[in-house]
Amino acid sequence: MPPNVNKALEFIDAAHREDPNIVQVNGESIPYELHYAQKMSKYLDLHTPYADPLLVTAARAQHFRRWEVPRDSYPRTKAGYLAWRAFLKKRQAEQVRQLCLESDYSTDEADKVAALVAKEDLKKGEGKGDPDAQIIEDVACLVFLDDQFDGFEKAHDEDKIVSILQKTWVKMGKRGQELALAMDLSDRAKELVGKALAG
Template sequence: MAKRLEQVISALDRLHAEDPRSVDKDGKAIAAELLYAQRMSAWLATLAENPSECLQIAVRAQHLQRWQVPREDYPEGRVGYLTWRRDQGIRAGDTAAKLMNDVGYSSDDTQRVATLVNKKGLGRDADVQALEDCACLVFLENYFADFSRKVEHDHMLRIIQKTWRKMSPQAHEQALALPMSPASAALVKEALS
């Protein structure tokens, strides 16, 4: 890993590690957001043979400091959710850009990371697609089962369908190969039929 890339990833991870929520990983507590970021990078390593430094940074910055602005601070419903998500992306992109500037990345590179984190060009930009695929696969692999128990059945089916539409064919293959509980697998099968 190039020195400046390593410096940015380390700086992002220090910020992730500030997440007050922790989860258990292999018997040890880890900041929830740091674990999410590590999972994002792991999926990128699976999906992309030689990802650019900008993509590696954007993937690692995907949920940067989300705990600082809770979803509950925004209105209920789809518009409130989309506004919250947009604002989170802008904050994460700006913070990643500052960290990149600090170690000598160009303004073109910092703008590229902001574009990726904000998922501008989904379906047209291969790097944006790769980031979205990572996010969808991390969700399906690690958070889907618990989330689906909290959401009304028909709404959950729509969420799965929307998630599926955002994914590439390669990510579809990966998703279908994920180990799932019988209940989760049945939900996915129903949503996709």
């Protein structure tokens, strides 16, 4: 990666390391958002090897300082959830844009990364929006299935989980769907994915 991209990634990971939420990964304690960012980078490499540096930056910066605005800071309603997500996307995009400028990205480059973090030009279906935004969406969906789904599934009834999986599926492009089907999921996750795709 170019020096300015390496500099940005170092800044991004330094912020992720400040996340007070710790998870255990292979016997090692790691801040959750750093773990999440590493998963985003892993699945980006699988999805799009040799991705553009701006895409690499945006993937690594997903959830940037998200822990500072917890879900419970908004009402536990659908409207509250949507408002929380909208605020986070705008906040994260602005913070990452500034970080990119401080890392010697051009204004256009910083704007592009910010747009990807905010998923500004994401439209369902192949070829309808920014292809890079679709890649970020695919990668985020893959990380959800790999890293978050089993815990999430236990907290909700089956009908809701199947509905969420169906919505997740249609968000993904063809490449993302191919990788999802090839994932080594738990038996329960495979069962629910099967029900979602059959519905």
